[in-house]
Amino acid sequence: RLVESGGGLVQPGGSLRLSCVASGWTADSYHIGWFRQAPGKAREGVSCLSSSGFSTGYADAVKGRFKISRNDAENTVYLEMNNLEPGDTGVYYCAARSYRYSWNEDCPPTEYQIWGQGTTVTVSS
16 A cells, blocks of 8 residues: 655745655565646656665656655655646656566556555645
C-alpha cells in the first residue's frame, strides 16, 4: 500500500514536498515513481527512483526543479518540488514497480503496478 501526502495550493515560484509512505513492504524492494495527471490530460511520469537508490529519472519539464529521494528508515519516498509553475498543477501519484523488473529512467506509468490514491497540487496566484 502507498499513501501520498503533502499536496496543496501554492503560488508560482513556491515549493512543496510530497511524501509517499509504503506500508506492508519495504520501499527499497521496488522502483518508485511519481506521476501526475492534469485535468483532461493523460497521466505522465514526473520522476522515478530505482530500488537500489542509485538511479533516478526526471521528465524534461521538471529537471533542475524537482528532486526525488528516499528515506529507508521511514520507508518513505519524497518529491521535493521547487520553483513551481502553473503547468505543474495536477493530481500527483506515487507508484511502485518490483525490483525484479528492469529499471527504466523514462518512468513510464504503464510499467508500475502498485498505486497510491494521489494528492492534489495546485499552482496558482
